[in-house]
Amino acid sequence: MNIDTPTDAFRHIQTAHCENGVTTALLRHQGLEFMTEPLAFGMGSGLFYIQIPFLTINNGPAISFRTMPGAIFKRTCKSLGVEVTRKKFSNAAAAEAFLDYKVKEGVPVGCQVGVFHLTYFPKEYRFHFNAHNLIVYGQDEDRYLISDPVMEDVTTLTRPELTRVRFAQGPLAPKGHIYYPEKVKPITDEMIRKGIVSGIRRNVRDMLRIPGNFAGVNGIRHTSGNIRKWRDKLGLKKASLYLGQIVRMQEEIGTGGGGFRFLYGAFLEEAAAYMQDDRIANISEDFTKAGDMWRASAIKMAGVYKGRLTEQKDFNEIADMLLDIRLVEKEAFQKLSGLNLGK
Amino acid sequence: MKKEDLPQEPGPLSRLTRELCYVKNEEGKYETALSNGWDVKKDALDSAWVGVNERIEEARQAVFNGEKSPIYYFMELRLMDVGVLSGYTGYFSIFTKRHLKPSVFKNLSERKLAKYASAFDITVSELKNFKG
Known part of the structure; x- marks a missing residue:
């Protein structure tokens, strides 16, 4: 070459x-x-959760931990005037x-x-x-x-x-x-800060205030409710495959681990430095915690698709773990919302 | 996730690349690190393939029993569903579904068979002569 x-x-x-x-x-x-990657992800309001109802992908639930394809590039460029x-x-x-x-x-x-x-x-x-x-x-x-x-x-x-x-x-x-x-026009630190703020505000809106019960933090509860029913409704075998699909969407290549939650934590850490605001750095810890909890739930789910855990109580425990994650993420986004950034 | 907790358990992906992950370093700050893989997700992928292979075997059996046309088998073999397949052939889903019936399949034109064969990356005669 x-x-x-x-x-x-x-x-x-x-x-x-x-x-x-x-x-x-x-x-x-x-x-x-x-x-940087975290900055692009955060300005593009990349973090999300959705389980699209009535849709299966590769014979499993249609779940995503990130916003729709194309949105990150579009939003990040737009907020920088590119x-x-x-x-x-x-x-x-x-x-x-x-x-x-x-x-x-x-x-x-x-x-x-x-x-x-x-x-x-x-x-x-x-x-x-x-x-x-x-x-x-x-x-x-x-x-x-x-x-x-x-x-x-x-x-x-x-x-x-x-x-x-x-x-x-x-x-x-x-x-x-x-x-x-x-x-690309010259970019000032002020423009970056504006982009960070609008990225966070849009992400707060998407996770807390999106209508319906299958997206945002409420989407996690929706999936949790589904998981409780899967063993009876689909049989153990199919229910295991469904859990495997959640883990793949959450942990496979492209997520940075923990369903993009660590990536968002890294973004908030960078954001805190740009904004010179330690409160944002503290909320970053909440997303680290959420990411760790997602990984703990994946380990539990693996017990099911490895055939080690087979009881309804195991499915209930997984569902409960998701409810706990929802609370952590809900609170974290409420804190972000309460900062009133850009006002 | 702490940097020292990042799993290094090789899976199919490690043949191609290590993957970038976001982890916390000793000072509690985020940094990136490379992972060889994690058994929890490798097992998820493995179980997905067990599911896929079961579907393929069921499809083969269905063709053998004369319940489905060979298109059904190759569709499963290529991990497709009716929607994806009709994307590749350009035939509407409703027609694709009909083509899964052995009775309709045996009267398909060479041109249609060729479309399907090309979607599946096989020859027309492989498609026509598949008996399950």
């Missing part, structure tokens, strides 16, 4: 979560050196042509992809999940240079391989989705 090409100025950054990673790396490439270009395509040829054009310009771009056909992923991880993100930062003969933020190192994909994952099908089909920051 020729290391003198201009695109090599792009620096790969490994992050816990792919969309945070793309956001961080692309903004740093534009000169915003202060950008102009963004995003495109989707109805046909693969146009998508390829546009990507080639940006690569030739030397502009690293984010691409949404599906992981089922993503050749460098281990087979065990290749489900039909379409909200993975990676950066294309150059081309070397017939291979695209790929920076996948969840990986330690960069990799490559051939044109057919890349096109295939950009046109994966199913829920959240990427349709060749490509995005990148266009114009």
Whole structure:
């Protein structure tokens, strides 16, 4: 590989979560050196909880510990006044042509992809999940240079391989989705502080005041109620698979551990430094606690899908653990809300 | 999670990469650390695959018994559901569901069979001749 090409100025950054990673790396490439993964996550109000009713994904409950795909990049860029270009395509040829054009310009771009056909992923991880993100930062003969933020190192994909994952099908089909920051104005500390405040306020709203009972902190209670019924309703085998799915959504690669709660704790720690406000640092501890509790619940759930725990009382105990987590998170967000930041 | 508590228990992912996690250091501050994996999530992934393989075996049996068309088997083999499959073929779900019936399947045109075969990454003759 020729290391003198201009695109090599792009620096790969490994992050816990792919969309945070793309956001961080692309903004740093534009000169915003202060950008970190926790900051992108927090400004983008990334923390969430939802169990989408009546929907199953991979034959399990549709649960997410983070906000909807695409929102973090969009919100973080917007709050910093960064102009963004995003495109989707109805046909693969146009998508390829546009990507080639940006690569030739030397502009690293984010691409949404599906992981089922993503050749460098281990087979065990290749489900039909379409909200993975990676950066294309150059081309070397017939291979695209790929920076996948969840990986330690960069990799490559051939044109057919890349096109295939950009046109994966199913829920959240990427349709060749490509995005990148266009114009970056000078950013002051004051703008960063504003972005932090609006990120926190939006996250408080999403977790505490979202209508319905299946999202935000109340969504955790919703799942807790479901777990109590799963053993009778679905049978032990299926109920175990459902618990396994929760653990995967919570702990798998991309979460930073503890269902993104540690990542949010890290954000609040950074936020406290920017705002020079120790109260925020104290609330960071609450999210560390919540993350630890999520992990404790995962260990208990593992007892079920490993076949060690089989009784209804085990399901009840897991459900109770989730209720405790809900209280910790509810209180933490109420504290954040009570700070009246930005007022 | 404290840095010293970060599990280092290799799983399938460690063939590709270690993953970045957020942990607390000795001073109680957050920093990042790399993990090789955690058995709790490895076991969750394993149990998901046990579930997948059972579904595939049931699908094979259903084709063998003449209850379902080969499309059903390959759909399960490729971890798809009707929605994902119809995304790849471009046929509406309602038609895809009909194509799962052996009686409808045997009258499918070559063109439709080719669409399905390409969605499954197999040849038309593999699709046609699958007997379970």
